[in-house]
Amino acid sequence: MLSSVLLAAWNGYGLAISFVCVGVIVLFWWKKQQGKSSHASFLSATLLGGDTKSEADYRGDSKLQIKDFERHRRQIPKRVNGNKIRTTPAKVGGGHTRIQPLFFFFSLTGSTNRRAEKALQRASEHFKRQDSSILEPQLVDLAAIDHEDFFEHAPMLHQSQEIIKYFYLLLIPSYDIDTILDSVLKLFEDIHNDFRIDTAPLSCLAGYSVFGLGDKDGWSSVANGFCSQALDFDRWMAKLTGQKRAFPVGMGDVKSDADARFDEWTAGVLSTLTDVAASGSLGEGVVGSGEAFESDEEDIKTPNSNHSERSQKGRPSSIGDLEDIGGKAPGSSPLPIDFTTSLQPQGPKPMVPISSPTYTALTKQGYTIIGTHSGVKICRWTKSALRGRGSCYKYSFYGIQSHLCMETTPSLSCSNKCVFCWRHGTNPVGTSWRWQVDPPEMIFEGAKEGHYKKIKMMRGVPGVRAERFQEAMRIRHCALSLVGEPIFYPHINEFVSMLHRERISSFLVCNAQHPDQLAALKPVTQLYVSIDASNAESLKKIDRPLHRDYWQRFTRCLGILREKRMQMRTVFRLTLVKGFNIEEEVEGYADLVAKGLPCFVEIKGVTYCGTSTSASAGLTMQNVPFYEEIVAFVEALNVALERRGLDYGIAAEHAHSCCALIASRRFFVEGKWHTLIDYEKFFELWQKGRKFSPEDYMGPPTPEWANWGNGGFDPRDQRVDRKGRAIAT
CATH class of the missing domain: 3.20.20.70 (Aldolase class I)
Incomplete structure (x- = not known):
């Protein structure tokens, strides 16, 4: 019965059904060919650098357009031409120099990211009202960039009659675990010691400044490791930039005064940026300029030395990483007092406060x-x-x-x-x-x-x-x-x-x-x-x-x-x-x-x-x-x-x-x-x-079963494998 119905339907509509099937097949084939053609065109344009976006298109937004540009650029194979990287901006027809502030940050918990966004917003509002020679500040996540593109040389961009000089602002928390910050510091050392590269490849920067976030519960002072990674960043940046520290290192305790210290540092940095834009250089009149005393430089006192510690420039001794936070050796020069240092004595604090990340991490592990x-x-x-x-x-x-x-x-x-x-x-x-x-x-x-x-x-x-x-x-x-x-x-x-x-x-x-x-x-x-x-x-x-x-x-x-x-x-x-x-x-x-x-x-x-x-x-x-x-x-x-x-x-x-x-x-x-x-x-x-x-x-x-040569497994118990299956002992 069913077969006769299907046969009658085919005799009546077979030709129409055939045309529809052929049409669907042709349409599917055509769509497939179009997809291949579009994909090939896209790959060709990308590999040949034929993207329609210009560098300016990557600069219109306030949330790291440079990161997008650098990511896109890294998709194109790099061409090595053997030319030495230029460390100072070339003069473009006597054009006007503008400053591009970049806020670098790294965060595991998000707190440093929030502070960076807050500083970005404040800087944007500040420069819109006061100075047109300073471009819209941008945010750079250290975990999302190719570090060589920013620290082996400055990412200089030229716009018609303008020269863009960068101003680096680094927000660095200090952790007692290994993070990407350790990799960046190692990169700084490699770049500085690489004979093929200028020892100060970032000397073309307009300047830099570092703000450190730390926890005084674990490291009560700078000598004991407070904000140690921020200080290490400052030390290496001074070397890579040829001592272009534009503003002193700011330091804040995340559990007490971090917000207040950060606001002070931001205000000082914005004021410095305004001065740099007006004068074209750091200059001796800018707060924080002058010789940068590095933490690995130390004057050695001799038995016949009559100079005071202050006359010896008060250079601090090495501040190592968190593995060496034993403090300074007795008799060494005192550490410089940062403007954020609190002079108020503080009593003992909890080792692991309930509100701390350490408490959260340990309890999560079952403690x-x-x-x-x-x-x-x-x-x-x-x-x-x-x-x-x-x-x-x-x-x-x-x-x-x-x-x-x-x-x-x-x-x-x-x-x-x-x-x-x-x-x-x-x-x-x-x-x-x-x-x-x-x-x-x-x-x-x-x-x-x-x-x-x-x-x-x-x-x-x-x-x-x-x-x-x-x-x-x-x-x-x-x-x-x-x-x-x-x-x-x-x-x-x-x-x-x-x-x-x-x-x-x-x-x-x-x-x-x-x-x-x-x-x-x-x-x-x-x-x-x-x-x-x-x-x-x-x-x-x-x-x-x-x-x-x-x-x-x-x-x-x-x-x-x-x-x-x-x-x-x-x-x-x-x-x-x-x-x-x-x-x-x-x-x-x-x-x-x-x-x-x-x-x-x-x-x-x-x-x-x-x-x-x-x-x-x-x-x-x-x-x-x-x-x-x-x-x-x-x-x-x-x-x-x-x-x-x-x-x-x-x-x-x-x-x-x-x-x-x-x-x-x-x-x-x-x-x-x-x-x-x-x-x-x-x-x-x-x-x-x-x-x-x-x-x-x-x-x-x-017991005999525990003696040397007998394995030592309690015969009363049963050994099992990872899936709980018994193992013969």
Whole structure:
């Protein structure tokens, strides 16, 4: 029936249907050919520079038309003609010179961008009313341009009888993480030191000025790193422009006076621009002109020098990057006082205020911030142990079950910025305590409360074992190694005592940069010192310490640890990073062990966190050693210790953590290693208040499955892969 209907329809309308189909096919083909032709014409015009837009078309708008022009220009292949870049504007028929202000900015949070837009609007209104020789100011995002186009030479544009000279205004925040600002500063250095380029390629600028935004909570003064990147920009710009600083560096604290200081700087810059436009040069009468004293230049006093510091021009010493914010060396010339500097004394401030980006970043990573400077976080091994998937190496070596462990710190601040830090570089840094001090009672109660809340959040997670969940509601161990430097906290002894009173053992980790605090430390269950390199050069490269005397501090700590080895269990923790601290350093590590004589030496491969901070520090998965490489290193270190007559041996391993343990033979009793701890015995000895030694609370023999060569995975648990599938052990 259906076939007869279709046949009848075709007999009646077949010809019409055929014409329609052919027409549709022809139309589709024609459209396709038109599209190809248009695309080819566009590519041809672009590659040959035949765009109908002129340079003037890119200048009509107030929101960086130059950025659009430069982006379009970079689409066309550059032609190298071998001509030297002109550093001064050519005279065009005696034409009139006009000034083009450019507001450069960089921002991670948007606050610097908003201030730049505010200054742009104010400048636009100011120059419309007063001076026609100054062009409409433009905004330039440092993250959206090719830096060579603006800093290797000025982007000079000529309009008929006019010469355009640029005036650079740079708004630079300072961060304690690696950003594009570090790349720009490196470019400045490369340009200045490139023999093929004029050392002052921006001398054709009408002038420049820099405004810095910083946080005095982290860096209380210029000497301690306040607005350090802005000062570095000013230093290099002075070199690249031939000392054309038109107005002094402005500096503002983002948490107090940034807006007021920025308004003052903007007013001064606009006044300077007006003067420059009227006179045609900076001139000696312009505020901020004259010789530019650079931060890497310093007069050296001689024993016979009778000149005062002022007669020596008061040039400041080097202001390094945030890795070197230890302040100026004693005896050096004082820093010049900026016009924005507040003389009002300020009391201690919170280390991590609730309103700060640091607080937001840390809480986003899973931290519970306690008070103003402490934190607690649940460890991934705690989650693993709750689900019966294994505890960390501390259970294999010392008998600590991960689901009974609380990881916390009374000080989020650290004095190193290690390349392998897996805390994403978001915690504060400092070389001395200058913040509010929270009472230890508040930190202790807050840490327990925060930990228990996080444990309760695991209640509904698939695989959590009921018995372990109940056990986890009673903290038995505290790892003071979460982030920062726990020994930095002024009341660390009181805090540790609170742990011991509640029969919570204490493992405290320090980075060997605070010898005075280490010497004053009272007994803890186990004391760690991070030994991340065997020599000063490697230590600076991998730990990036803030203290200038970092190596002296480091060696002092080893001596203190040697003295404490008979009072508490001491541990050297070696974190091995391929390409940084493994190759040819075994002998150096053996020498350090000879100096400190620790009870144990933990050797662990680095854990790569995969963040941009790690990548910018030069760390990738290529730097993570295989366990076979860790084994080879441990065996070589053990041999090196034997050659020195040191009584050590390889005791245990935890292959899953890529970790192994070398122990003093003080803990090798009756043919067996005794690396475990008798925690109840420790608390009894501590409560008596008398001196005791590590042997007094030595535990039972290390379990067979944890001994060297047996892998170290708890046989009660089940290893799984990334997808939760069981792995045979």
